[in-house]
Amino acid sequence: MPQESRGSRYLSRTATLKAYVFLDFVILILIICMQRFIEETRKLKQMTANANSVFYTAEEVKQHTTDDDCWTVYKGIVYDITEYAKVHPGGRKIFLGKGKDCTELFDKYHPWVNAQYLIGKYQVGVLRQ
Numbered sequence: 001m002p003q004e005s006r007g008s009r010y011l012s013r014t015a016t017l018k019a020y021v022f023l024d025f026v027i028l029i030l031i032i033c034m035q036r037f038i039e040e041t042r043k044l045k046q047m048t049a050n051a052n053s054v055f056y057t058a059e060e061v062k063q064h065t066t067d068d069d070c071w072t073v074y075k076g077i078v079y080d081i082t083e084y085a086k087v088h089p090g091g092r093k094i095f096l097g098k099g100k101d102c103t104e105l106f107d108k109y110h111p112w113v114n115a116q117y118l119i120g121k122y123q124v125g126v127l128r129q
């Protein structure tokens with residue numbers, strides 16, 4: 001067999017090998033991403049399914065006071081109001097209740113509003129007394 005042809009076959013084998021190694025790497029990354037996604041979804045499902053049996057202290061609620069991560073407590077229930085705050089008809093006034101119990105303020109401004117109906121899906125837990 002001519003020298004040149006053996007050389008080019010060797011080169012093409014190396015290229016194939018490299019391609020397989022690269023593919024393995026991509027598949028590995030994909031598997032890791034999928035595992036993370038499944039784990040996060042499972043955690044989220046557990047959190048929302050058991051929102052009544054997840055307890056938070058006032059100290060923990062106090063850690064969530066930014067526009068991107070805002071919790072409040074209404075009548076003993078802990079809500080993540082980050083998303084709702086963006087559409088709150090009373091604008092940024094809702095942030096007066098950030099990281100704390102907003103029951104008094106809420107009832108002062110709109111005692112007729114049904115909180116559970118509007119933000120029930122954002123319940124993250126219950127306040128540990």
Ligand code: HEM
Nearest residue numbers: 089090093094096097102105106109110113114115118119
């Ligand atoms: C510290 C907490 C809160 C404060 C200080 C506050 C304050 C206000 C204010 C000042 C208004 C405007 C009233 C007006 O324009 O006449 C308003 C409207 C409203 N807020 Fe809040 N809010 C708070 C939390 C919430 C939460 C957690 C919800 C959701 C459950 C909510 C739902 C509403 C609704 C539905 C309206 C419209 C009420 C209506 O026009 O009948 N608010 N709020």
